[in-house]
Amino acid sequence: MSETVKKFFYVNRKAPYGTIFAQEALEVVLIGAAFDQDVSLGFLDDGVYQLVKGQDTKDLGVKNFSPTFRALGDYDVTKLFVEKESLDERGLSADDLDEIMYEDEDDDWAEKPSIRIVSRAEMADIMADQDVVLSF
Amino acid sequence: MNYQLDGQEVPADEEGYITNLSDWSKDLAEVIAKEEGIEMDDERWEVVNFLRDYYDEYQIAPAVRVLIKAIKKTMGPEKGNNKYMYELFPYGPAKQACKIAGLPKPTGCV
Numbered sequence: 001m002s003e004t005v006k007k008f009f010y011v012n013r014k015a016p017y018g019t020i021f022a023q024e025a026l027e028v029v030l031i032g033a034a035f036d037q038d039v040s041l042g043f044l045d046d047g048v049y050q051l052v053k054g055q056d057t058k059d060l061g062v063k064n065f066s067p068t069f070r071a072l073g074d075y076d077v078t079k080l081f082v083e084k085e086s087l088d089e090r091g092l093s094a095d096d097l098d099e100i101m102y103e104d105e106d107d108d109w110a111e112k113p114s115i116r117i118v119s120r121a122e123m124a125d126i127m128a129d130q131d132v133v134l135s136f
Numbered sequence: 137m138n139y140q141l142d143g144q145e146v147p148a149d150e151e152g153y154i155t156n157l158s159d160w161s162k163d164l165a166e167v168i169a170k171e172e173g174i175e176m177d178d179e180r181w182e183v184v185n186f187l188r189d190y191y192d193e194y195q196i197a198p199a200v201r202v203l204i205k206a207i208k209k210t211m212g213p214e215k216g217n218n219k220y221m222y223e224l225f226p227y228g229p230a231k232q233a234c235k236i237a238g239l240p241k242p243t244g245c246v
Contacts, residue, residue, distance in 0.1 A: 030243045034199045063195060071194035074202045109209065 007038045009130040012047035016066070017057060022050050023065050025136035030068075033075040040079035041072075042123060044086045051082065051115065053098040066098060073102025078114050085120045139167050152235055160238030168236045172227070176236075180224050182215075183207070187237040197239040200230035 010029050014021040033039050043051060050069075057064040072078070080100060087093060094117055103109040118126065127133055139146040139154070141164050147155040152171065154160060165184060169176045176184075186207060191197055198206065200221075208216020215221075221229035230242040 027243060030196065030199070034201065065195055067193060067195045071190075071196055071198070071202075074198065074206055103209070105205075 005036065005038050006131040007129065008032055008040070009127060009133045010039070010041045011127075011133060011135040012041060012043045012050055013045040014136065015046040016050040016055065017060055017062060021136045022047070023063075025134075026065060026068055028134070028136075029072070029077060030075055033072075033077050036076075039075075039077045040081065040126070041077065042081045042083070042126065044083040044120075044123060046086075046090075048082055048086045048090065048092060048097075051080070051097045051100070052092065053096065069098060069100050072100070073114060078102040078112070079116065080114045081116050081118050081123060081126055083120055083123045084117050087117070139164065139171070141167050151241065153241055154238050157238055157240075164238065165236050168238075172232055172235065174225065174232065174236070180233075180236075182211070183221070183224060183229065183233050184237045186210070187233055187239060191237070191239050197234045197237075197242040198230065199242050200228060203230050203233075203242075 010025055010032075012022060012025055016022045029039060029041060050066075053066075055064055055066045069080075072080070082094075082097065087096075094115070097115060100114040101111045102114050104112055137148050137150055137152050139148055141161075146159050146164060149155060152168065154164070154168075166176055169180070174180065187197065187203070190203075190206065204216055204218060204221055206216075207221070225232040234240070234242050
């Protein structure tokens with residue numbers, strides 16, 4: 001394992017489909033996670049739509065990558081910060097989001113939620129605390 | 137590098153991952169395994185089937201570290217470890233098993 005673990009933060013600001021940003025971001029997250037770094041994700045602006053449950057991409061003819069968010073826990077990516085103001089502005093609440101859980105290996109595989117709703121001010125603090133911030 | 141099955145050509149990329157996921161069958165898996173120098177047995181099928189289920193559920197082929205951890209969780213530590221998995225698939229459990237399972241190259245595999 002690498003000696004220096006850096007804090008990587010991936011900012012997701014775009015809707016899941018229509019552009020390739022969201023899917024590519026997730027791909028980059030998974031690749032980065034393989035290098036044992038401290039990875040967390042932020043969802044703000046239209047990015048919050050990425051986590052809305054019940055996505056159906058059949059008519060778009062593209063892969064529905066929503067299920068892949070649920071694999072993040074296996075990659076030790078367990079911090080998905082969602083900005084409350086962005087949800088509010090779009091008439092969404094925590095109940096509209098997919099349930100994304102991770103299993104805590106150190107706690108007898110207990111299931112814990114990965115999604116944390118934070119305020120805009122908290123999101124700014126989280127960003128300020130990172131070594132690397134990548135925006136998609 | 138394409139595979140031959142029952143006189144049919146099955147397209148694959150230069151590393152041997154099949155192009156169309158829907159082309160996969162158990163017979164094709166045997167053909168790919170032979171190409172990899174692997175004889176399929178119950179233990180290897182268990183891993184290949186596990187990967188296909190994982191892909192069904194999450195839409196990704198997991199990286200090797202993730203695969204081994206997931207196997208450890210569902211099948212226990214005697215199977216979910218590097219030694220066991222590399223004995224079954226000497227050239228990389230995720231890479232080789234994914235190829236045989238007809239999945240894309242594992243995500244996070246560089």
